[in-house]
Structure formats: C-alpha cells, structure tokens
Amino acid sequence: xxxxxxxxxxxxxxxxxxxxxxxxxxxxxxxxxxxxxxxxxxxxxxxxxxxxxxxxxxxxxxxxxxxxxxxxxxxxxxxxxxxxxxxxxxxxxxxxxxxxxxxxxxxxxxxxxxxxxxxxxxxxxxxxxxxxxxxxxxxxxxxxxxxxxxxxxxxxxxxxxxxxxxxxxxxxxxxxxxxxxxxxxxxxxxxxxxxxxxxxxxxxxxxxxxxxxxxxxxxxxxxxxxxxxxxxxxxxxxxxxxxxxxxxxxxxxxxxxxxxxxxxxxxxxxxxxxxxxxxxxxxxxxxxxxxxxxxxxxxxxxxxxxxxxxxxxxxxxxxxxxxxxxxxxxxxxxxxxxxxxxxxxxxxxxxxxxxxxxxxxxxxxxxxxxxxxxxxxxxxxxxxxxxxxxxxxxxxxxxxxxxxxxxxxxxxxxxxxxxxxxxxxxxxxxxxxxxxxxxxxxxxxxxxxxxxxxxxxxxx
Amino acid sequence: xxxxxxxxxxxxxxxxxxxxxxxxxxxxxxxxxxxxxxxxxxxxxxxxxxxxxxxxxxxxxxxxxxxxxxxxxxxxxxxxxxxxxxxxxxxxxxxxxxxxxxxxxxxxxxxxxxxxxxxxxxxxxxxxxxxxxxxxxxxxxxxxxxxxxxxxxxxxxxxxxxxxxxxxxxxxxxxxxxxxxxxxxxxxxxxxxxxxxxxxxxxxxxxxxxxxxxxxxxxxxxxxxxxxxxxxxxxxxxxxxxxxxxxxxxxxxxxxxxxxxxxxxxxxxxxxxxxxxxxxxxxxxxxxxxxxxxxxxxxxxxxxxxxxxxxxxxxxxxxxxxxxxxxxxxxxxxxxxxxxxxxxxxxxxxxxxxxxxxxxxxxxxxxxxxxxxxxxxxxxxxxxxxxxxxxxxxxxxxxxxxxxxxxxxxxxxxxxxxxxxxxxxxxxxxxxxxxxxxxxxxxxxxxxxxxxxxxxxxxx
Numbered sequence: 065x066x067x068x069x070x071x072x073x074x075x076x077x078x079x080x081x082x083x084x085x086x087x088x089x090x091x092x093x094x095x096x097x098x099x100x101x102x103x104x105x106x107x108x109x110x111x112x113x114x115x116x117x118x119x120x121x122x123x124x125x126x127x128x129x130x131x132x133x134x135x136x137x138x139x140x141x142x143x144x145x146x147x148x149x150x151x152x153x154x155x156x157x158x159x160x161x162x163x164x165x166x167x168x169x170x171x172x173x174x175x176x177x178x179x180x181x182x183x184x185x186x187x188x189x190x191x192x193x194x195x196x197x198x199x200x201x202x203x204x205x206x207x208x209x210x211x212x213x214x215x216x217x218x219x220x221x222x223x224x225x226x227x228x229x230x231x232x233x234x235x236x237x238x239x240x241x242x243x244x245x246x247x248x249x250x251x252x253x254x255x256x257x258x259x260x261x262x263x264x265x266x267x268x269x270x271x272x273x274x275x276x277x278x279x280x281x282x283x284x285x286x287x288x289x290x291x292x293x294x295x296x297x298x299x300x301x302x303x304x305x306x307x308x309x310x311x312x313x314x315x316x317x318x319x320x321x322x323x324x325x326x327x328x329x330x331x332x333x334x335x336x337x338x339x340x341x342x343x344x345x346x347x348x349x350x351x352x353x354x355x356x357x358x359x360x361x362x363x364x365x366x367x368x369x370x371x372x373x374x375x376x377x378x379x380x381x382x383x384x385x386x387x388x389x390x391x392x393x394x395x396x397x398x399x400x401x402x403x404x405x406x407x408x409x410x411x412x413x414x415x416x417x418x419x420x421x422x423x424x425x426x427x428x429x430x431x432x433x434x435x436x437x438x439x440x441x442x443x444x445x446x447x448x449x450x451x452x453x454x455x456x457x458x459x460x461x462x463x464x465x466x467x468x469x470x471x472x473x474x475x476x477x478x479x480x481x482x483x484x485x486x487x488x489x490x491x492x493x494x495x496x497x498x499x500x501x502x503x504x505x506x507x508x509x510x511x512x513x514x515x516x517x518x519x520x521x522x523x524x
Numbered sequence: 525x526x527x528x529x530x531x532x533x534x535x536x537x538x539x540x541x542x543x544x545x546x547x548x549x550x551x552x553x554x555x556x557x558x559x560x561x562x563x564x565x566x567x568x569x570x571x572x573x574x575x576x577x578x579x580x581x582x583x584x585x586x587x588x589x590x591x592x593x594x595x596x597x598x599x600x601x602x603x604x605x606x607x608x609x610x611x612x613x614x615x616x617x618x619x620x621x622x623x624x625x626x627x628x629x630x631x632x633x634x635x636x637x638x639x640x641x642x643x644x645x646x647x648x649x650x651x652x653x654x655x656x657x658x659x660x661x662x663x664x665x666x667x668x669x670x671x672x673x674x675x676x677x678x679x680x681x682x683x684x685x686x687x688x689x690x691x692x693x694x695x696x697x698x699x700x701x702x703x704x705x706x707x708x709x710x711x712x713x714x715x716x717x718x719x720x721x722x723x724x725x726x727x728x729x730x731x732x733x734x735x736x737x738x739x740x741x742x743x744x745x746x747x748x749x750x751x752x753x754x755x756x757x758x759x760x761x762x763x764x765x766x767x768x769x770x771x772x773x774x775x776x777x778x779x780x781x782x783x784x785x786x787x788x789x790x791x792x793x794x795x796x797x798x799x800x801x802x803x804x805x806x807x808x809x810x811x812x813x814x815x816x817x818x819x820x821x822x823x824x825x826x827x828x829x830x831x832x833x834x835x836x837x838x839x840x841x842x843x844x845x846x847x848x849x850x851x852x853x854x855x856x857x858x859x860x861x862x863x864x865x866x867x868x869x870x871x872x873x874x875x876x877x878x879x880x881x882x883x884x885x886x887x888x889x890x891x892x893x894x895x896x897x898x899x900x901x902x903x904x905x906x907x908x909x910x911x912x913x914x915x916x917x918x919x920x921x922x923x924x925x926x927x928x929x930x931x932x933x934x935x936x937x938x939x940x941x942x943x944x945x946x947x948x949x950x951x952x953x954x955x956x957x958x959x960x961x962x963x964x965x966x967x968x969x970x971x972x973x974x975x976x977x978x979x980x981x982x983x984x
Contacts, residue, residue: 101767110540
C-alpha cells in the first residue's frame with residue numbers, strides 16, 4: 065500500500081531525528097565536558113526543533129488522515145492500526161502548540177537541565193529558580209493549547225498515565241497518608257532501640273561497586289548485548305530501541321546500597337524495554353503511555369524482589385567474592401538493613417514506607433505549583449514544611465531537599481505519581497505471579513529469578 | 525556583509541551535521557552495545573550523506589565563489605580569507621565525486637569499522653578481507669575523480685600532509701632503513717645480556733591505571749573542563765571544537781606502560797586541539813592539514829618528554845601513591861624500561877627505534893596496495909614477511925599483525941607516514957625549545973612541563 069510506505073518513510077525520518085536527540089541527551093548527561101555545553105546545546109536544540117516539525121508536519125498529517133479513512137484503516141494490521149491512531153492523536157495535540165512556544169520549551173528545557181545540575185552541585189536553589197519559573201510558565205501555556213478543556217495539571221498526569229486524574233490520585237494518596245504517617249511514627253519509635261546499621265562507617269570501592277552492579281544486572285536478566293550502563297548525577301533509563309537500552313547509575317563510597325538498588329531499579333526499566341516487541345521499534349508504538357506500568361516493572365525488581373532476603377540467598381557469596389567487605393556483614397544483617405525504615409532526605413534511597421511519603425510530597429508540590437500558583441521562591445520552604453510534616457525531618461540544604469530530583473529540570477511535571485501507582489500495581493502483579501508460578505520466595509531462593517523475568521516479559 | 529552572513533549560516537549547518545556524525549562515531553566506538561549497530565549505522569550513514577551534500581551544495585558554492593571575487597575577497601579579514609579559500613578548495617575537490625560513489629564510501633567505511641573490530645577480536649582476517657577490498661576499490665575510484673592528474677597514493681598522502689609526496693618519503697625512509705635495521709640488530713644483540721624487565725609477571729589494576737592516566741593528563745596540561753577520556757579497542761583523539769576534545773585509551777592488566785604512553789600520546793594531540801584559536805572553531809579553518817604536525821605534538825609528549833627520566837622525577841612518588849606496585853620498581857629501572865628497545869609486534873607500544881620500522885612497513889604495505897595492486901588475500905603474508913625482514917619476528921596471528929591498527933578500516937590510507945614525519949619534526953622542535961627556554965631536562969626535572977606546553981600552544 066503506497067500510503068503505508070509513505071508513513072514508514074516518515075517514521076524513518078522521525079526515528080533518525082529522535083535518535084540524534086536521544087544521543088545528544090545521553091552524551092550531555094554522561095560524557096560531555098563543560099566546555100562543550102554551548103555548541104552541543106545549540107545543535108541539540110536544532111534537532112529537537114526539527115523533530116517537532118517532523119512530528120507535526122503537513123505531510124505526516126496527510127498520510128495519517130488518509131490511512132485513517134475507514135475503508136483503508138480496516139485493511140491495516142493491528143500494529144499499523146495502533147501506530148496510525150497513536151501518531152495522529154499525538155500530532156493533533158502537538159500541532160496546536162505555536163511553533164514559537166514549542167521552540168521556547170526546547171530551549172528552556174535544555175538550559176534548565178544544565179543549571180539544575182550546577183544548582184544541585186552547589187546546593188544553590190537560586191541558580192535554578194529562574195529556569196524553574198520559565199519551565200512552569202511554558203508548560204502551563206503549552207497545555208492551554210493542547211488541552212484547553214482540561215485542568216493543566218490533570219493534563220500533565222494524563223501524559224504519563226493515560227486516563228489517570230488527580231481526583232483518583234487524591235483519593236488514593238489521602239488514604240495512604242492517613243495510614244502511613246502514624247505507621248511511620250510508630251516504626252521510628254521502635255527503631256530507636258534497634259541496632260546501629262552494619263554499614264555505618266564502612267567505605268566501598270567504586271570499581272567493585274560497578275562489578276556488583278554488572279553482576280546483578282546480568283543476574284536479573286539485563287542483556288548487555290542490547291544495553292550499556294553509564295554514570296550520571298541522577299540514575300535514569302533511556303531506550304533507543306529494543307536493541308540499545310541504556311541505564312545510568314550513581315555511586316557513593318559511603319552508601320553502597322544506593323548504587324545496588326538503583327541498578328536493580330533501572331535494570332527493571334531496561335529489561336522491560338529490551339523485551340518490547342521489535343515490530344514496534346522506532347515508532348510511537350514502542351513507547352509506553354503508562355509510566356505507572358513502567359515504574360511497576362522497575363519497582364517490582366527493586367522492592368518486591370530485591371528487598372526480599374531470598375533474592376540474596378543464592379548470590380550473597382558471589383557478592384562477597386567481588387567485595388570482601390561484605391564478609392563482615394551477615395546475610396541476615398544485610399537483609400535487615402535493606403528493609404530498614406528510616407526517615408531520610410533522599411527519595412531514590414528511601415525504604416518502601418517512606419518512599420510513598422516522598423511521592424505524596426512531590427505530588428502535593430506539583431499541585432501547589434500548578435493549581436495554587438505558589439511562587440517559585442516559596443517552593444523550598446513549602447518542601448521543607450512538608451518534609452517535617454510527613455517525615456519529621458528538615459533538609460539540611462536544598463540539594464537534600466527540593467533540588468534532589470532531575471524530573472522538573474527536564475520539564476517532567478506530573479511524572480512522580482507514576483512511581484507510587486507502580487508500587488500499587490506491583491501488589492497485583494505479585495499476586496498473579498504467585499498464582500501462576502508459585503511462591504516467589506521459593507523461586508528467588510532457588511536462583512530462578514529468570515522465570516519471573518520471563519513471565520514479566522511475556523505478560524506486561 | 526550579506527554574503528558573509530550567508531557563509532556563516534552554511535558553516536553553522538555544516539558544523540551541526542558534522543557534530544552529529546562525530547557524536548555517532550564517538551558513541552559507536554566507546555559506548556554502543558552490539559544490538560544497536562544496525563539502527564545506529566543507518567542513522568550515522570544518513571547524516572554522513574547529508575554532510576557530504578551540504579559540503580558540496582550549490583548554495584555553498586555560490587556563496588564561496590561570490591566571496592572569492594577579487595573586490596570582495598580583499599575586504600575579508602585573514603581568518604575569513606583562509607576559510608573561504610579552504611572551503612572552496614575542498615568543495616571543488618569533493619563535488620567531482622559522483623554522489624553514488626560518495627554514498628558507497630560512507631556505507632563501506634561504517635561497515636568496515638565494525639567488521640574490523642570483530643576480525644581483530646577473533647584474529648580472523650577473513651572477517652575483514654572483503655571490506656578491505658571494497659575500501660581499497662572505492663578509494664582508488666574516488667581519487668581518480670578528485671585528483672585525476674595525480675597518482676592515487678600520492679593524493680592520499682597529500683590529504684594528510686599537504687604538499688608531501690611519496691618521492692620525498694621514499695628518500696627519507698630508505699635512508700632511515702639503511703641505518704635503523706643494522707642498528708636494531710646491534711641493539712638486540714646487546715639486549716640479550718640485559719636484565720629481565722622489572723614489569724614481567726606484574727599485574728596492574730585497571731581502575732588505578734585510569735587514575736594514573738588522569739593524573740598524567742592533568743600534569744602535562746590536558747584541560748578536563750574541555751575534554752574527556754573514553755575507552756576503545758584502539759586509542760584515538762577526536763575534537764568537536766576547542767571546548768570539547770575527546771581522547772580514548774585501552775588498558776591491559778599485564779602492560780601498564782601501554783596505557784601510560786597512549787595517554788601521553790593522545791594527550792599531546794588533545795592539548796594541541798584544545799588550544800586552537802577558538803575563532804576557527806566549527807569551520808574547516810580549525811582543522812589541521814598537516815597530520816605530521818599533529819603527530820609531532822603527540823609524539824613530542826610521548827617520546828621526547830615522556831621517555832625522558834627527568835619527566836618522571838617530580839611525579840614518580842605520586843605514581844607510587846596511586847599504584848603501590850611501583851614501590852617495587854626503582855625510578856632508574858622504570859626509566860630504563862620505557863626506553864628499552866624490543867622487537868615486538870604492536871606499533872603503539874613500540875620503542876622509538878622499532879617504531880620507525882613499524883611505520884616504514886605500513887608505508888610500504890600501502891604502496892604495495894595502491895601501486896602494485898597486491899591482492900588483499902596476499903597482504904597478511906606480505907606484512908609478516910616485512911616484519912621478519914625489518915624486525916626479525918613473525919606475528920603469531922593477524923591480530924598481532926595486519927589487523928592491529930584501526931586506520932585502514934576507517935579508510936585512512938596514507939596516514940601512517942605522518943607519524944614518522946612527526947618524529948622528524950620533533951627533532952627540530954626540541955632544538956628550538958632548548959634555544960628559547962633552556963634545557964628540557966632541567967625544565968622537566970623541576971616539574972615545569974607546563975612551560976613547554978605553553979610554548980607549544982603559542983608557537984605551533
């Protein structure tokens with residue numbers, strides 16, 4: 065079919081431009097020296113603009129509309145039907161954004177990411193404040209065009225979790241808050257008499273941490289022939305296509321668990337991406353519109369599997385072989401440590417209980433920004449107030465507070481709820497897996513985690 | 525001037541496309557997993573074609589010809605004069621290449637680089653042989669178009685060393701061969717009674733090798749705010765512009781000197797690139813048409829400075845601090861080792877004496893390929909014969925022989941002589957530096973190497 069050929073020609077053009085943008089993003093995050101910022105940003109923005117133009121072009125629209133005509137559409141196979149529908153929906157949304165505004169969005173996002181990194185490093189919110197203000201304004205403006213009938217923040221949530229609304233989330237989160245805050249208080253009271261952490265004062269060599277990371281990734285099913293691991297300020301996963309899925313990690317000498325659980329978390333994302341149907345590669349069909357589902361995968365590995373002592377039974381000797389420091393730490397002490405509840409500042413290192421409160425806090429911050437229009441200069445104070453209220457601590461500085469996450473600097477407002485939704489989905493997944501495969505404890509104890517990976521790859 | 529603005533608009537377009545190609549190249553060499561080859565190659569080739577089209581476009585030609593008109597040209601400043609002349613010359617050369625042939629060249633070069641890596645890894649020449657054949661044919665064909673009046677191999681040499689011919693090189697190299705082969709024989713005879721290497725049997729941790737590398741690079745003047753270091757099969761330097769210059773290294777546990785001297789060598793290239801006039805950034809004017817001069821910089825650091833015991837006097841304690849294995853090796857033993865003459869297989873690890881013979885061998889191989897049309901399946905045998913004749917050893921396999929260098933797989937025929945020309949220039953540089961700055965031995969001993977770096981940055 066001629067029209068289909070035209071579509072695939074357009075998809076190829078878009079895929080190439082997208083690949084260039086992704087590669088610049090990856091390089092800027094993982095490799096690029098400071099001296100390259102100016103020139104690379106210019107080129108990156110140029111290709112982001114090109115990509116936006118391609119995705120909203122008249123040629124593409126013509127092809128998609130033609131293919132959507134009833135008598136043609138019904139002849140398409142299910143994959144192509146899905147691609148046509150999804151691309152047309154995206155195009156119809158994005159074409160409403162004035163070109164000038166779209167370009168502004170691209171520029172401010174690139175700039176904000178660099179300034180956020182500087183701000184976090186120097187723990188100086190003022191280095192990021194202006195960019196945050198611009199990002200918020202641009203996003204509000206954009207959603208006014210794409211979703212004029214919707215509340216802007218609801219539109220943002222819908223972007224990452226199709227069909228979800230803040231009304232639903234409000235209900236879920238209020239319920240959680242009511243249970244979790246008193247529970248946390250209780251647990252902390254009891255923790256007062258608990259043993260000191262076996263990790264306290266210990267330092268772990270970074271190159272051996274990397275070895276452990278690689279071992280764990282292989283163990284849970286990450287395919288190194290279709291992926292790599294880099295190092296960044298904030299761990300993330302990015303996928304070019306199912307044959308090239310990249311994750312990053314961040315290591316601390318005095319916090320070996322951070323790198324271990326970030327690796328397992330991003331590994332979960334990556335395994336999901338590496339196992340997407342290659343037919344969908346390089347088109348919107350390969351993307352995921354339910355980041356809650358995506359996060360359910362990463363958080364399933366991280367929490368349901370990784371924080372289970374049985375996960376470690378078959379491999380703890382291997383970990384000790386790589387890093388003899390673990391010889392001083394019994395498996396039981398280790399297992400206790402990885403589920404210890406601690407009211408600390410950093411979300412990515414949080415236990416399962418406080419993690420929920422970290423997310424609720426961010427969700428409320430985003431509502432404060434987009435619904436109550438709280439000015440940017442008051443946000444750090446608001447953040448700290450909420451930390452006191454939910455976690456009973458006050459961040460020592462903004463790096464440990466409002467500057468800790470990269471999401472907002474990339475314009476990703478409305479993403480955070482996905483993490484918690486992911487955890488909620490995980491409860492359902494666990495039930496279903498146990499019904500079909502039997503006890504997860506047993507599977508883990510026997511070193512058969514790949515059975516679970518295979519199940520997830522097939523079913524999700 | 526309106527025409528000048530148009531030119532700079534074109535230069536910006538070209539710079540962006542060039543940057544995309546460079547970034548893909550960098551990524552394919554340093555990061556990309558095997559599963560990404562197919563898709564990334566397609567995109568890389570696409571942008572290489574685009575770049576070629578831009579560099580030979582009618583719009584660019586019109587602007588350059590307009591700016592070359594006498595009354596306009598004379599109003600240009602020296603930088604712009606240089607840019608116009610150089611770009612027009614390149615355009616007039618490249619536009620003679622039929623588009624189809626140019627595309628073929630792009631495709632085969634990308635493919636050949638992957639296959640060479642596989643071939644080298646598996647020490648299986650047959651995995652690379654067909655690509656080498658195609659590369660040779662395409663290059664011959666291309667030079668028939670761009671330099672119909674010239675011998676193809678002379679045209680290739682001219683590409684890397686403007687104005688140089690094989691006649692001049694023949695004279696130089698024949699003379700060297702006459703002196704060096706008997707000298708090598710003599711030295712080897714005497715070496716028979718020399719002590720065993722103090723490095724024999726020792727293993728060096730790779731992460732500490734990297735620490736040493738970073739220390740050395742900083743010490744000689746590499747600016748990490750304008751550069752990074754990656755890891756590849758074969759070390760190289762690539763420059764986006766003076767603010768982002770990248771080098772790579774390769775490490776062997778059982779050969780710590782390889783990583784050390786590769787770092788100093790590539791560091792020399794990079795320091796040169798980081799200090800090019802930023803006015804020339806992003807245009808052909810920032811490029812170097814005398815790779816012999818480029819190699820004179822890398823080889824000056826590697827050999828004239830790095831193989832001088834005085835280089836190590838102020839820093840040997842620091843090296844020992846990073847890698848305690850060096851505590852067993854006295855500075856004198858170390859200094860003796862780094863100038864030890866050894867007839868070994870690998871060029872990049874060769875001492876100064878045998879290095880020359882490695883280059884002469886490659887130069888003669890290239891003449892055999894392009895002048896005598898020796899078939900590709902006979903090349904490994906010819907390589908090994910020459911190794912026996914000049915270095916008295918036979919490579920154990922093709923990885924240690926004809927497959928060791930990456931140059932041919934990238935289509936870089938005619939480059940090798942630049943290394944030796946660089947060494948010849950270095951003799952002159954040393955003389956001039958000592959005249960202006962005093963004894964290099966003293967400067968090194970006092971830890972003042974930055975004085976030399978500054979001199980080189982200013983004068984070269």
